[in-house]
Amino acid sequence: MSLKRSWVDSANAPDTDFPLNNLPYGAFAVGDGAHCGVAIGEMILDVTRLETDGRIEILPGAGPVLAGGDWTAFMALGPEAWARLRAALTEMLAEGADEAGMLAGYLVAQAEARMVMPFRVSEFTDFYAGKHHATNVGTMFRGPENALPANWLSMPIGYNGRASSVVVSGTDVVRPHGQLKGPDDALPRFAPSARFDFELELGAVVGRPSDGPVSVAQADEMIFGYVLLNDWSARDIQAWEYQPLGPFQSKATATTMSPWIVPRAALEPFRVSTPDRERELLPYLQEPGPMLYDIALEVGLAPEGKPETLIARTNYREMYFSAAQQLAHHTSSGCPMRVGDLLGSGTISGPEKDARGALLELSWGGSEPVTLVTGETRSFLEDGDTVTLRGAARGNGYRIGFGACTGTVMPARDLPDRATN
Amino acid sequence: MSLKRSWVDSANAPDTDFPLNNLPYGAFAVGDGAHCGVAIGEMILDVTRLETDGRIEILPGAGPVLAGGDWTAFMALGPEAWARLRAALTEMLAEGADEAGMLAGYLVAQAEARMVMPFRVSEFTDFYAGKHHATNVGTMFRGPENALPANWLSMPIGYNGRASSVVVSGTDVVRPHGQLKGPDDALPRFAPSARFDFELELGAVVGRPSDGPVSVAQADEMIFGYVLLNDWSARDIQAWEYQPLGPFQSKATATTMSPWIVPRAALEPFRVSTPDRERELLPYLQEPGPMLYDIALEVGLAPEGKPETLIARTNYREMYFSAAQQLAHHTSSGCPMRVGDLLGSGTISGPEKDARGALLELSWGGSEPVTLVTGETRSFLEDGDTVTLRGAARGNGYRIGFGACTGTVMPARDLPDRATN
Numbered sequence: 099m100s101l102k103r104s105w106v107d108s109a110n111a112p113d114t115d116f117p118l119n120n121l122p123y124g125a126f127a128v129g130d131g132a133h134c135g136v137a138i139g140e141m142i143l144d145v146t147r148l149e150t151d152g153r154i155e156i157l158p159g160a161g162p163v164l165a166g167g168d169w170t171a172f173m174a175l176g177p178e179a180w181a182r183l184r185a186a187l188t189e190m191l192a193e194g195a196d197e198a199g200m201l202a203g204y205l206v207a208q209a210e211a212r213m214v215m216p217f218r219v220s221e222f223t224d225f226y227a228g229k230h231h232a233t234n235v236g237t238m239f240r241g242p243e244n245a246l247p248a249n250w251l252s253m254p255i256g257y258n259g260r261a262s263s264v265v266v267s268g269t270d271v272v273r274p275h276g277q278l279k280g281p282d283d284a285l286p287r288f289a290p291s292a293r294f295d296f297e298l299e300l301g302a303v304v305g306r307p308s309d310g311p312v313s314v315a316q317a318d319e320m321i322f323g324y325v326l327l328n329d330w331s332a333r334d335i336q337a338w339e340y341q342p343l344g345p346f347q348s349k350a351t352a353t354t355m356s357p358w359i360v361p362r363a364a365l366e367p368f369r370v371s372t373p374d375r376e377r378e379l380l381p382y383l384q385e386p387g388p389m390l391y392d393i394a395l396e397v398g399l400a401p402e403g404k405p406e407t408l409i410a411r412t413n414y415r416e417m418y419f420s421a422a423q424q425l426a427h428h429t430s431s432g433c434p435m436r437v438g439d440l441l442g443s444g445t446i447s448g449p450e451k452d453a454r455g456a457l458l459e460l461s462w463g464g465s466e467p468v469t470l471v472t473g474e475t476r477s478f479l480e481d482g483d484t485v486t487l488r489g490a491a492r493g494n495g496y497r498i499g500f501g502a503c504t505g506t507v508m509p510a511r512d513l514p515d516r517a518t519n
Numbered sequence: 520m521s522l523k524r525s526w527v528d529s530a531n532a533p534d535t536d537f538p539l540n541n542l543p544y545g546a547f548a549v550g551d552g553a554h555c556g557v558a559i560g561e562m563i564l565d566v567t568r569l570e571t572d573g574r575i576e577i578l579p580g581a582g583p584v585l586a587g588g589d590w591t592a593f594m595a596l597g598p599e600a601w602a603r604l605r606a607a608l609t610e611m612l613a614e615g616a617d618e619a620g621m622l623a624g625y626l627v628a629q630a631e632a633r634m635v636m637p638f639r640v641s642e643f644t645d646f647y648a649g650k651h652h653a654t655n656v657g658t659m660f661r662g663p664e665n666a667l668p669a670n671w672l673s674m675p676i677g678y679n680g681r682a683s684s685v686v687v688s689g690t691d692v693v694r695p696h697g698q699l700k701g702p703d704d705a706l707p708r709f710a711p712s713a714r715f716d717f718e719l720e721l722g723a724v725v726g727r728p729s730d731g732p733v734s735v736a737q738a739d740e741m742i743f744g745y746v747l748l749n750d751w752s753a754r755d756i757q758a759w760e761y762q763p764l765g766p767f768q769s770k771a772t773a774t775t776m777s778p779w780i781v782p783r784a785a786l787e788p789f790r791v792s793t794p795d796r797e798r799e800l801l802p803y804l805q806e807p808g809p810m811l812y813d814i815a816l817e818v819g820l821a822p823e824g825k826p827e828t829l830i831a832r833t834n835y836r837e838m839y840f841s842a843a844q845q846l847a848h849h850t851s852s853g854c855p856m857r858v859g860d861l862l863g864s865g866t867i868s869g870p871e872k873d874a875r876g877a878l879l880e881l882s883w884g885g886s887e888p889v890t891l892v893t894g895e896t897r898s899f900l901e902d903g904d905t906v907t908l909r910g911a912a913r914g915n916g917y918r919i920g921f922g923a924c925t926g927t928v929m930p931a932r933d934l935p936d937r938a939t940n
Contacts, residue, residue, distance in 0.1 A: 248762075262642060340764075343677065344763070347849070
């Protein structure tokens with residue numbers, strides 16, 4: 099597929115994340131709250147105002163759907179409504195469209211907009227479905243012979259994360275306190291995490307509910323779109339707390355989401371298959387077709403006030419399990435899924451050393467610090483560090499991107515004496 | 520404290536769960552949806568209709584708060600509003616109250632009401648904070664020397680559960696499918712769980728949000744009330760899936776909640792301290808006062824169409840960590856808490872063999888089946904079994920109860936061939 103040209107000039111630039119082929123969903127702050135918007139080139143089309151003014155009708159006969167900068171009600175309308183709006187906006191924004199004059203008044207410059215969360219996350223589930231990541235982490239903790247847990251090739255291992263801590267790109271992240279205990283310490287102490295890390299992930303936004311097990315094909319149809327996710331992780335808190343019930347406070351400080359949800363429809367030309375199976379999957383997890391996407395990903399790290407270093411480059415196609423497989427597994431027990439559920443892929447690492455999606459792996463547990471262009475090194479994140487994730491599927495003369503997913507580490511809070519208040 | 524007498528006669532019976540001292544919050548289905556109600560003896564006071572008719576004002580000047588059988592907006596008003604409504608209802612329902620004649624028209628018989636979920640669960644967190652339970656389970660899996668994980672005495676171990684699967688008492692629970700792998704099996708198979716179990720827990724309903732770490736004392740003030748919880752668990756799914764990231768689908772089928780939320784205020788006379796610490800806690804987890812409650816608990820199991828056997832009797836005071844400690848720990852990383860968050864205590868087992876809050880412990884992993892009054896035995900639950908949790912704090916001539924928390928196990932679904940659809 100090739101570039102669809104738009105009358106919004108900046109949408110035709112080969113390096114924009116937001117050509118007419120993309121049309122991702124976001125929300126931005128305005129004087130009276132927040133509006134839903136769709137990115138086009140360097141601009142945002144204010145679709146809440148378009149709906150309010152009667153210029154578009156999301157569902158004939160239904161009332162307003164896009165109030166308050168929240169796409170949840172729109173998601174709940176289902177795939178036909180998603181396709182209908184996408185077709186209407188594609189036509190209105192295409193080169194030569196009659197609506198160009200009228201629509202120009204509904205465009206807002208991204209440079210002047212503050213992005214906010216585009217939906218309320220119902221629940222957040224984080225998986226561990228990247229084989230290179232699981233192998234690297236397992237090798238560090240259990241040695242190369244026992245790197246992959248026995249169940250790993252049979253199912254997408256996942257755990258429930260914390261929806262309340264999902265924040266939009268640009269939100270500062272305060273270094274967490276937690277219980278830390280070194281291998282030689284007799285007892286833990288309560289202190290700021292000294293091994294605070296990022297994780298490069300892709301997130302799938304669930305747009306349709308389910309009540310009972312669904313197939314992989316049905317699960318794929320339930321996915322509204324994809325986002326970039328940085329699942330901030332306190333490795334020292336995690337090491338002490340995670341046995342036997344898994345990560346808890348180590349993963350509860352924040353998960354940063356890209357400002358834009360890329361529609362599943364925009365990614366269709368980039369579908370690729372999961373890697374060859376090393377163990378045959380049970381039928382409920384077998385894929386009827388390609389359900390991963392060829393999305394190039396990168397991570398930049400910039401110390402405070404200094405230039406950024408690209409510290410990792412990888413691709414979403416490195417995942418061993420797709421979001422559709424994860425979602426099917428998630429429902430296998432009968433677990434109901436709801437509109438607004440968010441599924442993190444797990445850290446996306448490639449086979450090469452510079453394709454690792456977390457500092458834990460890049461610095462091999464801190465033993466091989468990463469050198470930045472500034473000459474500084476990093477084993478884990480320092481206060482003031484800004485981490486930026488970027489990603490794009492690359493078509494013929496265009497790219498489908500997510501916008502930057504960025505966050506800056508702020509110093510830990512001063513805590514009062516909490517035993518006495 | 521002794522019984523407060525009400526003009527609702529059944530509220531003065533010594534064995535009712537719902538004397539005037541209790542006034543728990545619930546929701547019941549009516550013709551036009553659901554209404555909020557407060558239990559009094561054998562009746563429910565329809566507070567949604569009282570508010571609609573202008574007989575009570577929740578917050579002076581504010582609009583209606585109790586629409587749709589959902590207490591969430593009321594919870595969000597905070598402790599002053601909670602105390603205000605409680606005081607008003609206590610006065611109106613007291614023996615000799617002037618309002619008796621008027622209020623009689625707002626009473627609905629519990630026997631004729633169908634209870635529904637009284638709030639939308641924001642997120643559900645399940646803890647593992649009962650020492651007898653953790654010791655029993657650890658002994659079975661790792662031997663008596665390694666029963667308690669190294670971190671266990673230092674923090675309330677918890678994991679995020681699944682809010683979408685929390686259901687109200689009386690909802691049938693379908694036996695889940697999942698990946699099962701016996702110790703001698705080379706590969707897992709996908710089949711109905713053969714080791715489906717209950718867990719006796721108390722749940723704390725969070726009524727105030729937080730954004731950053733809170734103290735134990737602040738956490739206690741954030742708790743709106745308590746419920747009984749049955750955290751249904753598929754032990755065979757859990758055994759294969761839970762390493763390294765904790766329980767996932769094994770705990771996602773359903774968690775059954777009692778129909779009534781007992782206000783924290785109603786439990787005040789029954790506060791007791793947590794047991795003596797075996798390891799000094801870090802200051803952020805130390806309690807400024809007694810934060811557990813003396814609540815007697817029991818579990819009944821009835822095969823389909825047959826009488827119930829009381830298979831366990833224990834007490835909430837057996838917990839090692841209180842809900843306030845759990846909530847303080849939950850916020851320690853900065854994790855935001857929201858109105859409607861639900862915290863499960865973890866399985867509440869006592870030291871005696873018949874004080875164990877799960878079949879896994881009662882039948883010692885299936886090796887010592889429990890004998891029922893019908894002569895049948897149970898290692899784990901069978902289709903048609905009804906599990907009922909009950910609980911009450913016992914005062915002078917009265918009890919503060921939760922109503923029965925009940926659920927029946929239905930046969931596993933027939934699944935279509937899901938690889939091909």
